[in-house]
Amino acid sequence: xxxxxxxxxxxxxxxxxxxxxxxxxxxxxxxxxxxxxxxxxxxxxxxxxxxxxxxxxxxxxxxxxxxxxxxxxxxxxxxxx
Amino acid sequence: xxxxxxxxxxxxxxxxxxxxxxxxxxxxxxxxxxxxxxxxxxxxxxxxxxxxxxxxxxxxxxxxxxxxxxxxxxxxxxxxxxxxxxxxxxxxxxxxxxxxxxxxxxxxxxxxxxxxxxxxxxxxxxxxxxxxxxxxxxxxxxxxxxxxxxxxxxxxxxxxxxxxxxxxxxxxxxxxxxxxxxxxxxxxxxxxxxxxxxxxxxxxxxxxxxxxxxxxxxxxxxxxxxxxxxxxxxxxxxxxxxxxxxxxxxxxxxxxxxxxxxxxxxxxxxxxxxxxxxxxxxxxxxxxxxxxxxxxxxxxxxxxxxxxxxxxxxxxxxxxxxxxxxxxxxxxxxxxxxxxxxxxxxxxxxxxxxxxxxxxxxxxxxxxxxxxxxxxxxxxxxxxxxxxxxxxxxxxxxxxxxxxxxxxxxxxxxxxxxxxxxxxxxxx
Numbered sequence: 001x002x003x004x005x006x007x008x009x010x011x012x013x014x015x016x017x018x019x020x021x022x023x024x025x026x027x028x029x030x031x032x033x034x035x036x037x038x039x040x041x042x043x044x045x046x047x048x049x050x051x052x053x054x055x056x057x058x059x060x061x062x063x064x065x066x067x068x069x070x071x072x073x074x075x076x077x078x079x080x081x
Numbered sequence: 082x083x084x085x086x087x088x089x090x091x092x093x094x095x096x097x098x099x100x101x102x103x104x105x106x107x108x109x110x111x112x113x114x115x116x117x118x119x120x121x122x123x124x125x126x127x128x129x130x131x132x133x134x135x136x137x138x139x140x141x142x143x144x145x146x147x148x149x150x151x152x153x154x155x156x157x158x159x160x161x162x163x164x165x166x167x168x169x170x171x172x173x174x175x176x177x178x179x180x181x182x183x184x185x186x187x188x189x190x191x192x193x194x195x196x197x198x199x200x201x202x203x204x205x206x207x208x209x210x211x212x213x214x215x216x217x218x219x220x221x222x223x224x225x226x227x228x229x230x231x232x233x234x235x236x237x238x239x240x241x242x243x244x245x246x247x248x249x250x251x252x253x254x255x256x257x258x259x260x261x262x263x264x265x266x267x268x269x270x271x272x273x274x275x276x277x278x279x280x281x282x283x284x285x286x287x288x289x290x291x292x293x294x295x296x297x298x299x300x301x302x303x304x305x306x307x308x309x310x311x312x313x314x315x316x317x318x319x320x321x322x323x324x325x326x327x328x329x330x331x332x333x334x335x336x337x338x339x340x341x342x343x344x345x346x347x348x349x350x351x352x353x354x355x356x357x358x359x360x361x362x363x364x365x366x367x368x369x370x371x372x373x374x375x376x377x378x379x380x381x382x383x384x385x386x387x388x389x390x391x392x393x394x395x396x397x398x399x400x401x402x403x404x405x406x407x408x409x410x411x412x413x414x415x416x417x418x419x420x421x422x423x424x425x426x427x428x429x430x431x432x433x434x435x436x437x438x439x440x441x442x443x444x445x446x447x448x449x450x451x452x453x454x455x456x457x458x459x460x461x462x463x464x465x466x467x468x469x470x471x472x473x474x475x476x477x478x479x480x481x482x483x484x485x486x487x488x489x490x491x492x493x494x495x496x497x498x499x500x501x502x503x504x505x506x507x508x509x
Contacts, residue, residue, distance in 0.1 A: 022142025038142065045216035052212065 005055055007078045014073055017050050018043070030071035037070075051077055093338075094262050097331040098165025098319035099431045100157040100273075104128035104312050104418045107137075108160060112428070113435035116417040117443050117464040126297025128312025128419030129279055147221065147230055148195030149277035153315035153424075154227040155234060158271060162235060165319040166331060178236070179269075179329050180321075186267035187232045187241035188258045189317075190250030190274035192423030192496070193283070194224030194243075200282055227275050231317070239267040245423065247496030248383070249342075250274050251316065252426030252504055256340035258320050268325065273317035274427035287311060290350060292387060299420070300447030301384035301413035302391045302455045309385045312419030316427035318434075335434045335508035338372065338489065341365025345499030351389055352495060356397030359383075362501035363401035363491055370505035372489060374405045377505075378469055379442055379490040381433040382459075384413025385420055394493065395455050410442035410467065412460040417446050426494035430504055433492045437508035440488065442467040485509070 011030075019025045023037040034044070044067070048059040057080040067073045101109040104122030107130075115122070122128055135144045135152045138159055144152065162168040167178055178185060198221040205213050220226060225243035232241040240261060244253045251274025258272035287293045287309075294308035326333060343365060345358035352359060367374060380402075383394055399406045414429045415421075421428050436443050441464050448461040469486045492504045 022140060022145065042146075042216055042220065049213065049216065 005081050007074060010055065010077045010081070011074045013050065013054050014047065014070060014077070017047050018070070021046065028070060030074070031069060033069045034067070047073070055081060057081065093323040093336050094259055094320055095323045095326050095333045096318050096335050096337060096434060097321050097326050097333060098161040098163070098167065099316070099334060099434065100160025100164060101314065101316040101428055101431050102130050102133050102153045102156050103314040103421070103428055104130055106132045107156065109164070109316070109431050109435065112418070112432055113439070116414065116432060117436070117441050119444055119446060119463055120417065121446055122418045123297070123299060123310050123312070126294065126310060127279055128310060128314070128421070130314050146217065148198045148226060149313075150191055150195055150275045150315070151221070151227040151230045153277055153313065154189055154273065154275035154317065155230055157273060157275070157315040157317040158231045158235070161271065161317040161319050167319065168235070181268070182236050182238040184239050184268040185237045186239040186258060186261045186270040187228050187237045188244060188254040188261070188270060188272045189228040189231060190244045190246070190254035190423050190427065191224050191227060192245065192247045192250050192276055193278050195222035195226055196278050196280055196283060198222040200280055231271060235271070237271060239270070246500035246502065247498055248420065248422050248425055249494040249496035249500040249502040250423035250426060251428065252430065252492065252494035252502035253342065253500070255318065255337065255427060255430055255504055256342060256502055259337050259340050262320055262322060269319070269321045271317055271319055272427070273315060274424040275315035276422040276424040277313045278422060279311060279313050283311065292350070294386060298447055299386045299416050301382065301386045301416050301445055302395070302451055302459045303448045304450045304452040306386045306388065306391065308387050309415065310419035312421045314418065314421045314424050314428055316424060316431045318427070318431060333509065335437060335506055337504060338507045339366045339368070339370025339505035340503070341367070341369055342500070342502045344501065347499050350497050352393040352499070354389070354393055354396070356393045356395070356400055358499060359394060359397035359493065359495055359501050360400035362503040363397060363493065366491060366503040366505045367401070372505065374402050376489050377402065377405065377491055378409055378488045379433070379437065379467055380409065380411040381429050381490055381492040382411050382413045383493040383495045384415050384445065386413070386415060390495065391455060392452070394495070395457060398457060406457060409458065410460045411457045412443050412445045414443070416444070416448065426492070426502060429494070430492050430506060433490050433506050434508055436467065437488045437490055437506065440467045440469075441465075
């Protein structure tokens with residue numbers, strides 16, 4: 001990923017990742033909470049790894065602990081781009 | 082309280098549910114029926130569970146959270162709980178248990194655990210780097226992952242753990258669960274074994290030990306046998322106290338009458354040639370069951386098809402059972418499915434219970450030229466009816482008229498490291 005990564009691109013990667021983890025694709029909306037999607041700490045550890053690989057953004061466990069919804073995650077990642 | 086504990090200890094421990102996934106197919110009865118029909122689940126020199134599809138039992142999320150050895154255990158456990166009437170239907174977590182969840186234990190044996198996950202993680206580390214190793218690696222590969230998954234899936238909140246004693250793991254797991262109920266630590270337990278080691282690493286590693294059959298044929302006790310055939314699978318049984326099981330109207334498949342374990346303290350891989358260590362476990366199981374040698378109607382042998390085991394085990398059976406060894410059938414499940422390693426003891430306990438229930442002596446397949454000195458009745462080639470008392474009738478005893486007598490068997494399991502575990506099983 002070079003210079004111009006957009007929030008949309010981040011959202012796409014997050015959405016696809018959550019679907020891979022087993023979340024129902026129809027329920028993955030910006031407002032959806034991880035609790036409702038049955039996304040837990042192990043999934044978020046995997047997501048952190050993917051985000052690091054795709055965007056070079058490093059998320060610590062303490063960052064991720066504050067993230068409660070899909071949009072929370074997208075905004076956090078976008079703010080670190 | 083103490084008096085209660087004593088009463089509970091005296092209560093028989095019964096099996097109310099069984100489940101299995103083996104190279105002969107999905108289901109405990111599939112294993113039993115196909116083995117007794119003389120069918121073999123080995124193909125291309127291995128016993129793979131080709132009929133097993135994790136998607137039949139697990140959601141996508143559940144499947145990616147479980148190494149194959151855990152997936153196999155989950156399928157076997159679902160079947161066992163449904164069989165016991167603990168779950169309304171197969172494939173679902175038990176939502177209502179007949180016992181307090183805190184009083185239900187779970188013991189699962191495995192020889193290796195999640196070896197596929199381990200190998201995948203190593204490949205990722207080498208090819209892509211440390212930062213790409215999956216956070217799921219540890220929770221999937223750890224040898225207790227299966228026990229944890231069963232406990233979580235069904236809300237079993239009593240003691241749960243894995244036991245590991247190589248190819249005796251499944252029998253040690255059932256023995257440990259038996260003790261858990263006898264000591265009063267739990268009122269019921271789910272116990273078994275699971276293994277999914279069909280990987281190039283395991284093939285190479287067992288091959289380097291010269292333990293695997295070069296011909297790819299499992300023929301225990303045959304003069305031409307040249308090693309074991311590696312297999313994969315799982316089995317789980319449900320254990321309860323007889324009084325409680327009957328009170329809830331459960332169907333009783335059989336009893337775990339006794340358990341005996343010993344160690345060769347001899348060699349890392351080879352059994353004692355004289356079979357004395359193995360015989361000690363058989364004697365201990367008989368003593369624990371409180372039954373005379375003459376009460377044993379069948380021996381489900383460890384019978385790996387390796388030159389060393391089958392010779393030592395034949396000695397052991399003769400040492401433990403004396404003259405009676407020659408009067409009863411002895412056969413090897415591994416002739417039909419290969420060696421399921423850490424799952425073997427549990428799978429063979431299930432096969433033994435169902436054989437006893439149906440009064441069948443299952444066959445040792447592939448056996449047509451017994452080695453000199455291996456002279457027990459190994460039931461070569463085809464199953465036959467199991468007469469209570471074995472061949473006792475011919476020796477002057479008489480089969481009782483009228484009332485159906487329970488039948489008993491020993492199921493032998495011996496592991497690398499010199500671990501010997503023997504179960505004494507009974508069916509009504």
